[in-house]
Structure formats: C-alpha cells, structure tokens
Amino acid sequence: MPIRLIVGLGNPGPEYEQTRHNAGFWLVDNLANSLSGTRLQRDSRYNAMLAKTSIGGNEVWLLEPLTFMNRSGQSVGALARFFKIAADEVLVVHDELDLMPGIARLKKGGSAGGHNGLKDITAALGTQDYWRLRLGIGHPRTLSLQQQVADFVLHRPRREDQELIEQAIEKSLQVMPQIVEGKFEAATMKLHTA
Template sequence: MSNGNISLLVGLGNPGERYIGTRHNIGFSVVDSVAEDFQVKFSHENAFSGQISKVKTPSYTLLLLKPVTYMNNSGISVVSVMNFYKLLPKQLIVIHDELDILPGDIRLKQGGGSAGHNGLRSIQHSISSSDFWRIRIGVGHPRLFNSRQDVSDFVLSKPNNEEFSYIKLAIDCFRNSIDSLAKGDFDFLRKYLKR
C-alpha cells in the first residue's frame, strides 16, 4: 500500500463514553464522520490497539484509525498499523484538537514538534519521525474565554453550542476535502485556511 498517497487517517481521542463529544476527542469525531460518509464501520483490532476501518475507492485506499490506548499512548496503535501496511510517515495524517487557536479554526502542517500535545509526542516517539501531516482543529483555550478553568478539565469537557457550531463547520470542511487529502492533495483544505 506504500503508493505515495496518504493512506492512514488517525483521529486522536480517548476511548469510552465519558469522552464522547469532548474537545479532546475531536480527532475521533472527524474519523467517525468520514466513516459515516463512506458507510464503513470500525472493528476493534487487538493487534493494532485500536478501532480500524478501510475506505476503498477506485482512486485510493484509506485506513481510518482510532487508537484505544488513551491519548498519551497513541503511538503504540499508530506504529503497529504503519508497520503492518508498510506505510511511510508522509502517508500519515493525524487530526487532533488544538488549544491555542479559536474553535473551528484549522491549521495544517507537515513535520515539526508536538507543541506539548501528548498524542503527537507519543506518535513521533513510536514511529521515530515527525515527518507526518497534522491537521489541528481549534477548541480554544480557557484564557481566550477569560476563564480560569483548568486546562485538563477544559479539554475533557464538551464545547458549548456556539463553539460546537464553529467546530462542526471545520469538520464539514474536512469531510468535503477527504478525496483530495487521501490522494495527498491539500489544496482544497488550504483554500479553506485562506478564507
């Protein structure tokens, strides 16, 4: 499957009902949306420490992954899938929440540090590379809302209705660009970033 296309889409989050819909689980929400669009279901794979699904089109094959290791150990799941399918770091897109940008804003980059995100740090360590794509979806930071709420409590809670409306727009944009992203073409998403 090492064909130059982006082949593995990983959503970061925490498993369990208590985390559904929380800011920290935006990555899960995105891959769930993609699976829904393609009418594919996730299956739990112990060998991958995650829930995985496969999208097959005439143009590409895209694996969807939700690690069930909890955020801080996401790399265990990601590296097992990459090794099994013989994928390169450039074929990996990781979607995660971002505190330091406003709800619904999207940032795209390839490579770089983890910026304090434990899920990214785990992946970088496990695959021994930072040369993968990251799509960061903003959830805001308590200080942006003049709040003194603890950051951990903030990301593990659900966004309010206004924040959610912006986040949903970002997820919808991602859903609309999935064909391009799966082929390694980020132009559609870049157009959104310039709006």
C-alpha cells in the same frame, strides 16, 4: 505522496466521547459515516477502532486508538509498521488549543506543541514528519474560561463552540479527497481560506 492512514485522536469510553480532546475521533467518525460501506470496528491487534476504505479510488485506513491519548503511538506505530506505511503517508487529526473553534489547519511536521498524543506518535514513528489536521478547540484563556488546560480539554465545549468545531470538521471533510490524493497545496488553500 498520497495518505494511506488517517488517525483520529481521542480517549475511549462514553465519559470522554463529547470532550474537546476527542475532536479527532469526531472527524474520523464523520468521515467513516460519509463513506458507503465503511464501519469502524474494534481490532485487538492494534488496540483500535479500525476500517479499511477507499477515498477517491485510494485505499485508506481509518484508525482511532483505544489506548488513551498518551499511548496513541502504540496503535499508529503497529499499523504503520505492519502495512509499511511511511510517516509522510499518515494524517493525524487532533484537537488544537492554539486555534479558535471553527478553524482547521493542515500542516506537515513540527513539534507536538504539548499535545501528548502527538508526542507518542512521533516517538512511535521515529519522526515528526507526518501530516496533521489541527481542529481548533480554543484555549481557556482566549475563551475567557477559568479552567486549567487539562480540565478544559476533558470537558464538553459550549454549544456555540461545538457548532463551530462541527463546521470545521465539515470543511475538513470537503477537502479530504484532495488530502488523500496528496494534493496538499490545493487542500491547504481551500481549507485555510474557507
């Protein structure tokens, strides 16, 4: 089953733009910039930044909810219902505390793992069975930082961590055509061994 909707998670506004929680936005922004003629534009129907594009000949929606993280499902659910996009045709790109910076992992389904954006999308879609691209941001404990998780995700990463996250985004963009085509095994193999 090919991917028809790629969702980047983050919080709107310049004060959040460079924070770890916006890693999903970073990837979708980079993806849009890499595709000729693709520009994310504000769409009030879905309260999101939205673009319709083509990747490897497949028509795909790119979406960044402008609802704040905890209400991401409002935008995702509305667009998926209107265009009859099934949960397994959705890829959600998000920051992942349980992975170190520089690591990206693809998986289908599973729990939200405390990620409020995923919780809201699961509620909106009525299932956990959508694809996730998890971008490692590290955890304050594993990075030896004295911060609470809520504070950690809403701050900019250190320069060295930012560079690693950008490398993971670049690796993810290289396998995006395979992901969109539904060649998940090949994409996973390449992404997880890169």
